[in-house]
Amino acid sequence: MPLRSGLRAFALAVLLILTTGVSHADPVRVAVAANFLSPVEAIASAFEAAGGEPVEIVSGATGQHYAQIINGAPFDVFLAADQARPARLLEKGLAIEGSVFTYAQGRLVLWAGEGHQLPDNGFAGLVDHPVTRLAIANPRLAPYGRAARDALQATGQWQALQPRVVEGLSVGRALHYLATGNVSHALVAASYTYASGRPGGAWVAVDPSWHEPIRQDAVRLVNAPNPAGARAFMTFLKSAEAQSILQGFGYRAAGEVTEP
């Protein structure tokens, strides 16, 4: 009976895959905004080294994570790219009251691609500068996109530059447009200047007072399979050790004030 034995082997294989996927210690499952993947990996290693439970990281778009959580995704902790989605989860009773805190603040940089120059007087001089195209993240979806648009508006450059603005789905996509030479300049997260695979060119910081702070909120979830692990991870995330790790990736620590 080759068919039946084949089926049995298949069932056995499926069973093996299913059971090996479940590790012995209960992991802490963290859904994280894609922009924060590298720092959270470093923070998770430090957490594990300090005796914490193993951390399982699920990186993705914050909107997608939100949709997955309201449909029962088994995450313990949600590290969003903004404040809106954790607040919505609180309203829906899916996040734990009092667990919300700002774990990081993003910073914006103006990046000039290889073969292109930065304006002499920095970001505010963009409008009088040869810009073929300017990539930003989608301002309707991505906090960095909204900050980029706000900063352009605050400096009175939005009207003139808008026809040359190209929107990437995410801030990573905006930088990808620059890396492939499709745009001359991009407004992206400062954390990319710390990335090992970053594209060439030059960058300059954008004054954070030109846009609303890019606050990224973390929250513990009501349906967490591992609530104790979630609490331990969140406590570690607030620690000086974790905060200094994320500063090393170009983020401002949770407590740092934006306005001078």
Place this chain on the structure above:
Amino acid sequence: MSLSAVWISLQLASVTVLVLLVIGTPLAWWLANSRSRWRVPVDALVALPLVLPSTVLGFYMLILLGPAGPIGRFWVAATGETLTFSFTGLVITSVLYSLPFVVQPIRDAFAAVGRGPMEAAASLGARPIDAFFSIACPQSARGFLTAAVLGFAHTLGEFGAVLMVGGSIPGETRVVAIAIYEHVEMLEYGAAHTLSAGLLLFSFVVLVAVYTVNRARHPVLLR
């Protein structure tokens, strides 16, 4: 905003199908009749978009069509415009993306016609080009219909590649699939439902139409 996305999608799908019928028909004929050793690799190339994730296509198109890319550089020199983030760039991407959906039904229809009728026409004095237009094409009408309908529907459903190459510019490159994605991300589930249900219904009607046409003896696709 959503209406303009629907309109762009319809325009993109129409132009893409027209371009594909023009370049896909000779290609399909060659694939159906050639004995060249290149036939199998070309067949495989045509089928590639069926199996590759659209991000792969979008990734390479962004490099090829970019102002520094081999095609994009030529285009910038000729027109002064960049191909990426333009409707033209979307058409080029969609033509590649929907290629198998148009070429394969026509190829199979041509193959079903066979050599017999063409040789009979030739023996009656018809030039090959006459025989092609008066024998092969009419006999393959169903294949052409299937090709056009599937190519149109598949282009409407395109997401990853157009998003990468187009950059979601309202009124220029933001197609309906991208509009749906943005509505979902902005938690505007009502608008997302309206557009999604519309696309779903349209795709279903299209597939029912294709199956109805193909129900007869010589199913051309999706057998």
